[in-house]
Amino acid sequence: MEYNHVEHGDVLVSGNLLNSFVDLHRSQLELSGVPQLFYPTLFDKLKKQIFDAGDYFGITEVENDEGETVQRRVCVTSEHNLLKDDPSMIFLIDHAYTYRINNIRNELEQLPDLVERLSRLMLISSDEENKINAIIEHMWKFNHTYTLATNEGNAEDREPYWYIRDEFGSAIEHSDQANVRLVPFLSMIDGQMYTLLWLIKDIKCNESVTVDYVCGIHDEVIRRAKLVPWTEDDLSGDIDYQQTEPNEQYFNTGRENESLPSSDNYPRIDLTKLNRTINVYTDIELVRNHLIDKRFQLVEDLSQADIIFTRKHFKDFKNLCENTQQFINQYPFENVINIKDLLAVICRRTSLPIDNETLQSYPLWLPTTFNLTYELPKFISYFQHREQKNLDNHWIVKPFNLARSIDTHVTKNLNAIIRLAESGPKIVCKYIDKPLLFDREDSGLVKFDIRYIVLLRSLEPLKVYVYKKFWLRFANKPYSLDNNYDDYQVHFTVMNYRYAQNLKKITCEEFIPLFDKQQQHHHLKWSDVQENIFSMIHQVFERAILKKPPCGMLSCHRSRAMYAIDLMLDENGQPYLLEMNFMPDIERACLYYPTFMDDIFCTLFLDESNSNVIDISSK
Structure with missing residues (x-):
C-alpha cells in the first residue's frame, strides 16, 4: 500500500x-x-x-x-x-x-x-x-x-x-x-x-x-497450562505426567532431512589398503595444525579427499556413498543425540515409566526432562505432584540449541519456568540439587562437571570409544541453594567466556588422586565411577539406533564421528548426562595432549587401538 x-x-x-x-x-x-x-x-x-x-x-x-x-x-x-x-x-x-x-x-x-x-x-x-x-x-x-x-x-x-x-x-x-x-x-x-x-x-x-x-x-490444555501464573490452576488432578514419545513428524520439525543411499550395497572402503598417504580435507584449524601422523596429508581440494572432517552439517549421504569413496565425520540423523530435547527422548527408550509413588524417573542417569513446548501441561502436573510430596523442586531451564549456558536458568519458581519458555524453545531438567562437590583450595566446596570425548566408529555393530583423558570445569563459588539461583558462579561451570579470571584448570591426571582422597568418606573411587560413566555412554548409542530415521541414527559405513559428552555426579557418585555435542571445542585437548588428533584419526579411520583410547563397545 x-x-x-x-x-x-x-x-x-x-x-x-x-x-x-x-x-x-x-x-x-x-x-x-x-x-x-x-x-x-x-x-x-x-x-x-x-x-x-x-x-x-x-x-x-x-x-x-x-x-x-x-x-x-x-x-x-x-x-x-x-x-x-x-x-x-x-x-x-x-x-x-x-x-x-x-x-x-x-x-x-x-x-x-x-x-x-x-x-x-x-x-x-x-x-x-x-x-x-x-x-x-x-x-x-x-x-x-x-x-x-x-x-x-x-x-x-x-x-x-x-x-x-x-x-x-x-x-x-x-x-x-x-x-x-x-x-x-x-x-x-x-x-x-x-x-x-x-x-x-x-x-x-x-x-x-x-x-x-x-x-x-x-x-485448550496448552492455554490452561500457560495461564497458570495468573490462574494458579492445579493440573495435578486431571493431567497425566507420564511421558510418551512424540511421533515421527516431531523429529522432522524444523530440519532438512539427509539424502540416504538407495541400499546398503555401496562400496566399502578400507583406508589401510590404499597403499598411499590418506588425503584429509578439513575446515578446522586445530585439525590442520595438530594432525601430524605422516600417514595423513591435508588437501585443499575437497574432491581429492579420502576423509572430509568438517564443522558444517553434512546432508548428502546418498552422493557420498554411491558416487565417491570418501568418509565423513558425521552420521545420518545424529541430530537425535545432539539436540537436547531429542536426546532426552532417545535416552528414555526401553526405560520404566515415572514411579507414581516416588516420582523417580528413568533411566537413573538422565535428569527428569520435559519439553516445554509440547509437554508443558505434563510438566506442571509433575511439578505440582512433587510439591504435594514435599520433594525438591529445583529445575534448570535450557534452550534446545544454545551452548555456553546462554539463556539457561536455575529456579524453583513454577511461574518462572512456564514464562521462560516464551523466549524460545526450551527443555526443563530436574536440577541436581545434591551434586558431588570438589574442594577448591581457593573457594571451598564447588560444583564441577566432566567432559569426555567419544569416538563412534560404527553403529552396526556398535563400536564406540572414549578418549582416556577427560576435562573438568569448576564453579567459582561455593555451592548452595540459598535463594542465589541467579549467581552464575555458584551454579554454572562454563567460565571460559565470563569470570575467566577465577577459572580453575586441572588435568585429569591431577584430578583422579584428589577425587579419591576427597571422596573417601563417600566410599567412592574414581575407577568405579568411571565404569558407570562408560556404561551410560554405551546405553545412549544403543538407544539411538532402536528406531529408524528420523527417530533414530542410521548406520553408515562411510561415517565416523567425534562427540563431546558433558556429565555431572550426584553426592552418591551417580552420573547424570547433561548434553552431547557435535564437533566440540578441542583446543584444550590439542594443547594438553600433543597426540590427541593423531589418536582420534587413527582410531576412527584406521581402526587402531592405543593406550589413550578406551573401547567401551561391550560395556
Missing part, C-alpha cells in the same frame, strides 16, 4: 516519510498483525512521542479492608465508545524496566527508586522485608520478552531481553474474550522499544480493557 497525504487530526503526514517508515518496519508490523489502518497514526505518535492513552483509559484500584490495593484494572474513561475501526485507536505504552534475567539482582541493588516503583506496580506489600527477592518472585506475572536478531556480535547477544510495562500497561487484565492486542515494537526512529496497544473490538464507556495473555494459543 502506498500513502500520499494522510490526515491525522490536524496534522498532515508526509506520504514519502510514512512509506519509508512502513518499509523500515514492515516485517515487525506484519508479524505482529498491526492492521494497516493504524500505520499513519502509529508513525505520527512515534515521531512526536505522543502518549495519549490517558485521554481514553483510566486505572481503577480495588482495596482490601486494610486499605491496601490488591487489584488494578483498566477501563474506558472516554465519554464516547471506542471503535476498533477508528484509525486513531492505537497507543504507545512505555516500559518501566528492561533487563536480562541474570543481571536483575545486581541492577536493582543499585536502583532503589526502581525497586520502590516495581514494588508498587506488582502490589508488593510495603511491609515486605526484602523487596528485591519479592520482585524477582512476582515479576513472572508482569514481564514479557523479546530477542534482537543480529547477524553480527557474539553468542551472548542472543540472550533475550525481558521487560515490564509501565503502570498502565501492567494493569491490563487477561480475558479469553479480549478487546485489545498488545505487542512489543522496536522503533527505528529513536531505537527504543515500546508496547503497542490497539483495539480489536469496540469498547463501551466504563468497560474493562482486556488482553489475551496467551494470544495465538488455541489448544
Whole structure:
C-alpha cells in the first residue's frame, strides 16, 4: 500500500516519510498483525512521542479492608465508545524496566527508586522485608520478552531481553474474550522499544480493557497450562505426567532431512589398503595444525579427499556413498543425540515409566526432562505432584540449541519456568540439587562437571570409544541453594567466556588422586565411577539406533564421528548426562595432549587401538 497525504487530526503526514517508515518496519508490523489502518497514526505518535492513552483509559484500584490495593484494572474513561475501526485507536505504552534475567539482582541493588516503583506496580506489600527477592518472585506475572536478531556480535547477544510495562500497561487484565492486542515494537526512529496497544473490538464507556495473555494459543490444555501464573490452576488432578514419545513428524520439525543411499550395497572402503598417504580435507584449524601422523596429508581440494572432517552439517549421504569413496565425520540423523530435547527422548527408550509413588524417573542417569513446548501441561502436573510430596523442586531451564549456558536458568519458581519458555524453545531438567562437590583450595566446596570425548566408529555393530583423558570445569563459588539461583558462579561451570579470571584448570591426571582422597568418606573411587560413566555412554548409542530415521541414527559405513559428552555426579557418585555435542571445542585437548588428533584419526579411520583410547563397545 502506498500513502500520499494522510490526515491525522490536524496534522498532515508526509506520504514519502510514512512509506519509508512502513518499509523500515514492515516485517515487525506484519508479524505482529498491526492492521494497516493504524500505520499513519502509529508513525505520527512515534515521531512526536505522543502518549495519549490517558485521554481514553483510566486505572481503577480495588482495596482490601486494610486499605491496601490488591487489584488494578483498566477501563474506558472516554465519554464516547471506542471503535476498533477508528484509525486513531492505537497507543504507545512505555516500559518501566528492561533487563536480562541474570543481571536483575545486581541492577536493582543499585536502583532503589526502581525497586520502590516495581514494588508498587506488582502490589508488593510495603511491609515486605526484602523487596528485591519479592520482585524477582512476582515479576513472572508482569514481564514479557523479546530477542534482537543480529547477524553480527557474539553468542551472548542472543540472550533475550525481558521487560515490564509501565503502570498502565501492567494493569491490563487477561480475558479469553479480549478487546485489545498488545505487542512489543522496536522503533527505528529513536531505537527504543515500546508496547503497542490497539483495539480489536469496540469498547463501551466504563468497560474493562482486556488482553489475551496467551494470544495465538488455541489448544485448550496448552492455554490452561500457560495461564497458570495468573490462574494458579492445579493440573495435578486431571493431567497425566507420564511421558510418551512424540511421533515421527516431531523429529522432522524444523530440519532438512539427509539424502540416504538407495541400499546398503555401496562400496566399502578400507583406508589401510590404499597403499598411499590418506588425503584429509578439513575446515578446522586445530585439525590442520595438530594432525601430524605422516600417514595423513591435508588437501585443499575437497574432491581429492579420502576423509572430509568438517564443522558444517553434512546432508548428502546418498552422493557420498554411491558416487565417491570418501568418509565423513558425521552420521545420518545424529541430530537425535545432539539436540537436547531429542536426546532426552532417545535416552528414555526401553526405560520404566515415572514411579507414581516416588516420582523417580528413568533411566537413573538422565535428569527428569520435559519439553516445554509440547509437554508443558505434563510438566506442571509433575511439578505440582512433587510439591504435594514435599520433594525438591529445583529445575534448570535450557534452550534446545544454545551452548555456553546462554539463556539457561536455575529456579524453583513454577511461574518462572512456564514464562521462560516464551523466549524460545526450551527443555526443563530436574536440577541436581545434591551434586558431588570438589574442594577448591581457593573457594571451598564447588560444583564441577566432566567432559569426555567419544569416538563412534560404527553403529552396526556398535563400536564406540572414549578418549582416556577427560576435562573438568569448576564453579567459582561455593555451592548452595540459598535463594542465589541467579549467581552464575555458584551454579554454572562454563567460565571460559565470563569470570575467566577465577577459572580453575586441572588435568585429569591431577584430578583422579584428589577425587579419591576427597571422596573417601563417600566410599567412592574414581575407577568405579568411571565404569558407570562408560556404561551410560554405551546405553545412549544403543538407544539411538532402536528406531529408524528420523527417530533414530542410521548406520553408515562411510561415517565416523567425534562427540563431546558433558556429565555431572550426584553426592552418591551417580552420573547424570547433561548434553552431547557435535564437533566440540578441542583446543584444550590439542594443547594438553600433543597426540590427541593423531589418536582420534587413527582410531576412527584406521581402526587402531592405543593406550589413550578406551573401547567401551561391550560395556
